[in-house]
Amino acid sequence: MTSPDPPGLATLRPRLPSPVQEVVDDRFERRGVRLLLKRDDLIHPELIGNKWRKLAPNLTAAAGRTVVTFGGAWSNHLRATAAAGRLLGIPTVGVVRGDELADRPLNPSLTRCASDGMRLHFVDRATYRRKSSPRDLAAILRAADAEDAYVVPEGGSNAEAVRGCRALGTELHGRAEVVAVACGTGGTLAGLAAGLGPGVRALGVPVLKGGFLTAGTEALQREAFGGRRGTWSLDERFHFGGYARVPAELDAFAEDFEQRHGLPVERLYVAKLLYGLVALAGEGAFPRGTAVAAVITGRPFP
Numbered sequence: 001m002t003s004p005d006p007p008g009l010a011t012l013r014p015r016l017p018s019p020v021q022e023v024v025d026d027r028f029e030r031r032g033v034r035l036l037l038k039r040d041d042l043i044h045p046e047l048i049g050n051k052w053r054k055l056a057p058n059l060t061a062a063a064g065r066t067v068v069t070f071g072g073a074w075s076n077h078l079r080a081t082a083a084a085g086r087l088l089g090i091p092t093v094g095v096v097r098g099d100e101l102a103d104r105p106l107n108p109s110l111t112r113c114a115s116d117g118m119r120l121h122f123v124d125r126a127t128y129r130r131k132s133s134p135r136d137l138a139a140i141l142r143a144a145d146a147e148d149a150y151v152v153p154e155g156g157s158n159a160e161a162v163r164g165c166r167a168l169g170t171e172l173h174g175r176a177e178v179v180a181v182a183c184g185t186g187g188t189l190a191g192l193a194a195g196l197g198p199g200v201r202a203l204g205v206p207v208l209k210g211g212f213l214t215a216g217t218e219a220l221q222r223e224a225f226g227g228r229r230g231t232w233s234l235d236e237r238f239h240f241g242g243y244a245r246v247p248a249e250l251d252a253f254a255e256d257f258e259q260r261h262g263l264p265v266e267r268l269y270v271a272k273l274l275y276g277l278v279a280l281a282g283e284g285a286f287p288r289g290t291a292v293a294a295v296i297t298g299r300p301f302p
Contacts, residue, residue, distance in 0.1 A: 061160055207272050270299075
């Protein structure tokens, strides 16, 4: 059972459950498929989508302690954690992959983190890869002067976050036969699948290449629930070369979707999800009469 929100978290007034919007799209309609958008991008103006669902239970567990977390130079997760720290008065430290970045001007994403009060600590890439080792993690925390901090993993995916994302599935009870979400670390998919009712399938669309998310998602479900939960699968075909890769074809698709439906399409995750669903509909992957819900987990970075 999730512990109650810490003092202050409820004052942020999240919009929960997030709204579900049905859109008419001929690429689905001619296949007899309904497309629903689960608008998690409307939960909170700064803690958007799955970032709220993952961070809220971790902020509860942190109980006011400094929060340390990890990410690359363009990490959505770092930005959301920094914003949460500012809004709730919680100190945050972001461990950033790439010590070469320490001597360069901050990019817009890291600038936002710093302006929200996050203290940035840059580490070399070899050390960053070993951050899950207890010994190396302890060394990183010592170097960051954050040995007593509460640690949230890269992407925010741990047992607390997975249990927080279970509500996403319960909010969609009776609305769709397939619920699809873009995946970075697998935490949202792990929780979503656990919350969906019988006969509903969760579909994950990885935005990174490598084929590691099946094992990662299973491990997160074991940590959170003791074993695999729900019916879920991954389609690895729509990463477009890896994280933060947005080729012209994907950008053009996103612009077209925006014009069709008036939805600002975030490029790193949401565009790949929607592109994948259009492709799957064209392949006849969804039987006629199926309602497919796409979880809109973010919006474009301004």
